[in-house]
Amino acid sequence: MNIGEASKASGVSAKMIRYYEEIGLVPPAARKESGYRAYSVNDAHRLRFIRRARDLGFSVSEIGELLGLWNDRSRHSADVKRLAQAHIAELRERIKSLDEMADTLQRLISCCAGDERPDCPILATLELPEEDAPPARVRGRNPASTGLRRKVLDQ
Template sequence: MNIGDAAKASGVSAKMIRYYEEIGLVPKAARRGSGYRDYGEADVHRLRFIRRARDLGFAVEEIGELLALWSDRTRASSAVKAMALSHVEDLRRKRDEIDGMIATLEGLAACCHGDDRPDCPILEELATETAPVGPPPGPPRFGRPGGRAPQRS
């Protein structure tokens, strides 16, 4: 099958198939007399494996390791399990970082009046050199002594 057919069958775009060939995750496809790439079922199966690993968030380097383990019939499943559990820890760390970013942005948005005035605690926080990640400490100060919000007229 040509690259378009392989892309449809695997769920991997033709552009990504070319990239995976270039970096060695997928062997270079055989070429027809016309010069078009020619893919078989084994290639599509490998591409599906790669797509599923990418869907689970594995990095390209890790996918290369997983492919090597998949191809090695003498592998120990403990090596695969260790990779999976290590990846779970990476995902948990990323989730914690995202949760911190969400908390920070929610806290900042709660401090912002969102009206026609130019003062904005969100922009003020982004402008600080070392903006912390996580909920803002204490009540918002709004740049005034005593931390009181400006009174509306």
């Protein structure tokens, strides 16, 4: 099948198929006499596997590990389970970080009058030096706060 057919069969765009080939997630496709790529049914299965793993948020390197396990018929399911559990822990950490960002933004929104006045605590906070601004991302807690930060966040 050509790249368009492989794309349709797998749900992966032709551009991404080329990219996955370039980075080694997909082996280089065979070439027809015309020079066009020729994909097999197995290639389409591999691409579908990659797409589903991406849909679950696995990184390219994690997908490489999953593909290695998928191709290894002597694998232990415990290895796959550990990889999936580690991924869940990463997802939960990202969710926690996003929730904290949303909470910070919500506090800033509640401080903004949202009327015709030009002054806005949201914009004022965005321009603050890093040490004075509320954390946009929490990577370990830093309880050091300035009076301005406390004032904005405690309202």
